[in-house]
Amino acid sequence: MPVFLDATAPEFEAAFNTLLNAKREDSPDVDSVVADIIADVRARGDQAVIDLTAKFDRITLTPQTLRITADEIAAAVAQVSPEDRDALELAAARIRAYHTRQLPDDAEWTDETGATLGWRWSAVSAAGLYVPGGLASYPSSVLMNAIPAKVAGVQRLAMVVPTPDGILNPLVLLAAHISGVDEVYRIGGAQAVAALAYGTDTIAPVDKITGPGNAFVAAAKRRVFGKVGIDMIAGPSEILIVADGDNDPDWIALDLLSQAEHDESAQSILITTDEAFGKAVADAVDKRLESLQRAHIAGPSWRDYGAIITVPDLDLAAKLTDRIAPEHLELCVADPHSLSAKITHAGAIFLGQWTPEAIGDYVGGPNHVLPTARSARFSSGLSVLDFMKRTTLAHMTPAALRAIGPAAERLARSESLEAHGLSVTARLRKLND
């Protein structure tokens, strides 16, 4: 049973805080193992990657077979049904269209002193994409990571995907192909992250690594951060649904379950203005759990972390939402736009009852890599900007330096940074000669 809370009850605040602070992730401490793996890859390069892949994925590789060839990709892709291919291409086109709008503008202007200022954006030269193997190997995640990189202008996009027992995933390879991935290597784990960050004889190093992974991959990303850029370290998935009584309980139940089925640590919360509706949703969840394929995952998630909160009005729903700062937020109310305007902290908002969160996972267009564990308070989902960086520009004229140089001299002196000041003074002296 999920927890039922009444936001007007005296004990609510304590119970809500317990919900907010529930530690859902039990990450094993793999850091020392990962440190050894990274050191091994840095020392022995390809051979370390090959040895570790033999050990973990039970396949024997050589430097020549680390990379999945174009022919292998073509053969795997040919197995995909036309319907699946069409679905993936529709998703890719919509994701590309959305992310293309994120491309930032350069700027340059001349101010009143005659100084020209501005900035320009450029793409990361080479990026690496980690794709998990086995059950969590999602073609949609390939699209969501690779397309923003390519839209940003990343010239070399190298993907790593473990192939336990040598089995290739045709849809994952098709997604890579559609997205424009340049190189695919059949390796995974911390060794793949190390190879991307430091390079080997066969795999050139990249500048940025993104993509989800298990505890070993997350620990490896943390360790190589600084040497390369990384994306966020994602926690278990979450959904918050704010719904009035005018919804089909079964639809809302399915939306809650679509997060719960990801992971036993996932969290699904319903906030509703209608207590009877909340109970109907709880019943609908139980009914669906009787037959759901992944009930063994969704059931424990809903039982341990699910919650149904009743509120007297939507203003309070908005306030609670900001405290939760959910990864995914569905607003199934009569006027979702007004409610959306009252909410500040959420990774992605799905407006209205015709926008199930699953649309956003695949074909909506926005990215499905989103901030978890309340980090929507300070961070954003993956975007084109994650594969770009900004260089600031400044160009002084003699007149501009005369106008603002003396202030720089004075501040440098106040900070006891003499050479800073002198570098301005020497130039001003020339101007005053």
Place this chain on the structure above:
Amino acid sequence: MPVFLDATAPEFEAAFNTLLNAKREDSPDVDSVVADIIADVRARGDQAVIDLTAKFDRITLTPQTLRITADEIAAAVAQVSPEDRDALELAAARIRAYHTRQLPDDAEWTDETGATLGWRWSAVSAAGLYVPGGLASYPSSVLMNAIPAKVAGVQRLAMVVPTPDGILNPLVLLAAHISGVDEVYRIGGAQAVAALAYGTDTIAPVDKITGPGNAFVAAAKRRVFGKVGIDMIAGPSEILIVADGDNDPDWIALDLLSQAEHDESAQSILITTDEAFGKAVADAVDKRLESLQRAHIAGPSWRDYGAIITVPDLDLAAKLTDRIAPEHLELCVADPHSLSAKITHAGAIFLGQWTPEAIGDYVGGPNHVLPTARSARFSSGLSVLDFMKRTTLAHMTPAALRAIGPAAERLARSESLEAHGLSVTARLRKLND
């Protein structure tokens, strides 16, 4: 003596790689000490902060005196000379004008299926700014961190600054006042970072922490990352100057020294097309070091990490620049704009001989918090975006769901995520009723 390299010599590649990979930072391992301090602050709150401040800063505080009052700030600010105040206000106005242009646009559009998509930006609600005490307590850094936060719309900006032996820095407090900092606490070290991240009875927690600090502060920021957002962990400062022979060697020498004087681990590199000019710059550096106040810092930096590289042409200079990916880049050549266009990786570019890097540290307008240690390959200087986050928006109509829902159903099935698919199926069924 700095290293002299000729980019056309056969041994250049090896020497250049040595230069690129020089480990300049010798960070002490303070992680376990910092972990204990954070645990103490989480457990004992204000009292832990007070005890640690007594130990490290030799001042006795109470919960009531943790915060520097408005009266204390006013009294300190009154000690600042009008000239220093004017300089700081000029700097603040120019930084504010530059960063205001960084405010990003929201977007919303309706696509061909009738789906409305978009995103909106919002500010982080509360941010914390770390300001070092003692010698490295720079008022300019307060402006560079606080103004972007306030331009972004951060409602609550809390600053921490240690005051060893109780001594307040009037210019730092004036910079905080001018920037609109809301709260100032006289605490520092890992305990201040922990207080900002987790909160105490007196200090409310923030969502994001920025600002420079020593090894303890850096380790604490790494540890609280995830609970809150942090900015980059900056390494020692760097400058790369590309200059032709048509420059005053003394100006270039001073620009090199203005990085070297920051830190014995700072790095200053000159790339020039004119070998004789390179030698003249080296002589000018030596001459300036005879009298520079901070020669005891700048001298070792220049000796251990300085370099002068001669190149046959500016195209090669651009290529080497991208490999260095410098934090600060000065282009002192006849046509700096053409050269700038050939370069991709740099934190900030200063164009032409009238733009010494020190202008950018204080009054240019762009931020002086910039990516070090080659991280300009994948990251940017501090900006308004560091204090904002983006929420994606999606609103399907029944027609839009009919158009793209089936592709989502199919992809969900291919990923064995049944509830995802069913959440779409249930709605499509209703539409087809």
